[in-house]
Amino acid sequence: MAHLSPLLKQATPVIAQRGEGAILWDEQDERYLDFTAGIGVTSTGHAHPDVVAAAQRQIGKLIHAQYTTVMHRPLLDLVDRMSEVLPAGLDSMFFVNSGSEAVEAALRLARQATGRPNVITFHGGFHGRTVAAASMTTSGTKFRSGFAPLMPGVAVSPFPSPTHYGWSQEEATAFALRELDYLLQTVSSPQDTAAFLVEPVLGEGGYVPASAEFLAGLRERADRHGILLVLDEVQTGWGRTGRFWGHEHFGVTPDVLITAKGIASGFPLSGIAASEELMSKAWPGSQGGTYGANAVACAAALATLDVMQREDLVGNAAARGEQLRGRLQAAADGHTAITDVRGLGLMLGAEFRTADGTPDGETAARAQQAAARHGLLLLTCGAWSQVVRFIPALVVTPEQVDEAGDLWEKALADVL
């Protein structure tokens, strides 16, 4: 009998049967608070009635048309509506299917538009699992090891990560910018560097927000040297951080913006946005793909945008994020094993370290598993998987946040 490959690593044994908002039920009708949201994807929650209705309507009309053969209305409407949320000047978009694909598309765009070969990424960044995306990923060797040869032309510079270095935010930022200048002087000269590729908040790398000074430093160097600032907002976009885009917290706008995950509430869709001027420097036909901008996914994205605006999900992410942060901080205050609670909006992590400061993935995993036994689904992240992360759907209610706080405390009482 065929079976699911053992090369997949399952975070929980749950077999999901149905979902509603931030709740999942398994095949035995056991209820779980889902604070994973399909790794930050189900922005409007599981089975939001408006998203379901929009997708069902579209399925009955047209599922697939291949958007470089014939266009379709949901695609054109989505591009039109994206101007409501995209930063000023980023008025040109195309779509593919996944975060990794969008990262690679952005790399190809940056190389064609600048005529330069190299990309500088930042230590701890996660940009996907395809070979080029994995080449730019440094959030853990598990995403790279054994896959060599990886793509050349990638130089890695430090990300300002205070708890990693044991420094203040200011010290970590000054170090990161100093090392970037060193890298531009010694490894990848500006005239060979097409892009800086960075997440506004390290995601898989441990839920570490960048600092405004760091991103402003990248922006300034990008402008000075004709390097493109490419922001990977795959995880931080669509309200996750309590602003529509993660970069809004820092007052820095990108040249190229990559979005995926929350965009279509679970349908596979990702997009790349830049100025028309930049996009015009790439060759017509240089990007595309069979399934990109699937009509049902575009209809779901339109419904997602409607729901986000009508229910003010960005505002809810900010408010529920503060509530959740309070609960996580209170729980951490009782346990020395949790050395940091951090993140933005509903992208929060609790970091575990041993008494001597060593990242403690083992205790984080035991806490994550204990939480699942109590009915709270969580994931870990960080190079040592030492951070337990909390990313519920943006529709999560105050009562559900409180319930999650209670269950987290129970889980911690079990393992600490």
Ligand code: PMP
């Ligand atoms: N970039 C970031 C910041 C991500 O968090 C992820 C997924 N976790 C990706 C890229 C890759 O996306 P996908 O899994 O859809 O390929």
